[in-house]
Amino acid sequence: MGWAWLFLLLATYPWLLGADLASDTLASSSLIFFVSGTCLVAPCRRLKRWQAVLFAAGIGFLFEARRPIPDGALALSLVAIAIFLSSNRQLIRNTPGMLRAAAIVNVGTCLIWFLASSYGSPSPATDLAGQLIFQLLLAVVAGTLGLIPIALTQNAVLDRLNVPPAPDTP
């Protein structure tokens, strides 16, 4: 189904909104509850490459929309990761592989937006290593713990849309 990526994006949006809500409660500690990278893993097993690309771009632009991140920095990085994951499906064919991918992708994309924001920031900063480590640790935890419920939701939607299941031997 050609529009599967869009329906999947709509179905994933409540999780992104939930992450925004969690970021709201963490606001006083200047940390963001980031799960955009995790949302990408399960769909890359089942969607076609072009669909995964559009889905990744949508996820990225949704995160960037209300934040001072250089336009497209995160979205285009997520697109590159979507191309990689959908071309190497054997890496995410089982649950441990998916968990590993979720942690790596979430941390990687978190680092990308952090660096992109620092590049676009109007004022310099020193001694941010501690804050960056906290942010990356949170991204690992959120990415790993969030994968199972997010993937379950996404798979349920993909089943309803009659998207074929991920092959065991890609």
Next chain:
Amino acid sequence: MDPNRQGARASYVALLIFVALWILVPSAVRRFNREAFVEFQAPALHLLGKSRELATFWEKKSRSVEEMAAAGRDLARINAALEIQIHKFEDIRRENVRLREITRYNVPAEYMSVVARVATRDSSSWWQRIVIRKGRNDGIRPGAPVVFGNTVVGRVTAVHLTTSEVDLVTSPGFRCTAYLEGDDQNHIVLVNGVASNSLGTAKARVSVIPRDYFMPAGQPARVFTTGMGGVFPSRLMLGYLDGGTYATQVGNFKESLLMPSRDLYNLQEVSVLVPLHQNPGEALMQGDQFQ
């Protein structure tokens, strides 16, 4: 070659071409794209804010009648006291206007106050923002100051149809001039947000403090807006000087940190002071760089 690998290679090439086009494309296209994604999320943010209000409503509804009656009585007393204050301020305003007319003093910018509920807060090392549930449809314009009582909360950085983004005082993008309490010569100091590097409360930096300035003993020095630049009205409170002042590397001035006078992340409602007449600086703020 394996068709999968070939397809992946073609996709990477297509992505590189798209990245090049994305960089070269007019900024209006990128702005339109960003705006489209913001507007897509706006109804969800409204829903989020309204569900919070509903939760508060049910929490208040569960209170006893006696408790509500006591709260109502207290409010009535406060209202009576405030009404007297309003009359007093109205007299002062009239006298102020008369004296300004006599001396032909430039009338300061006038503002329309738009009260807005906070939809969500978002904070990282590189930005400290709140999203409010009022936007272009309600007359809010970029650059408008945002206050709570007589305390500066921040400044509107981006305005959408029904929501607006507000950079808080502690956000790295925030800058304004200020006076310090206890400085009889009214030297102008600069306040700008700094990238947050701890899990503690975000703070702003106060720079260009004269070397001969000493904080009033026994109390933290308050920092007020100057009213210069036409963005913020004068004598609004920005916060307190946190701890002592310290000499900069250059040594001609001192610096200190500014502690916001309110917990900016617990605000439920703020007022946006929209200038009645657009000032020249606003036009500049509406450019691409003001994101």
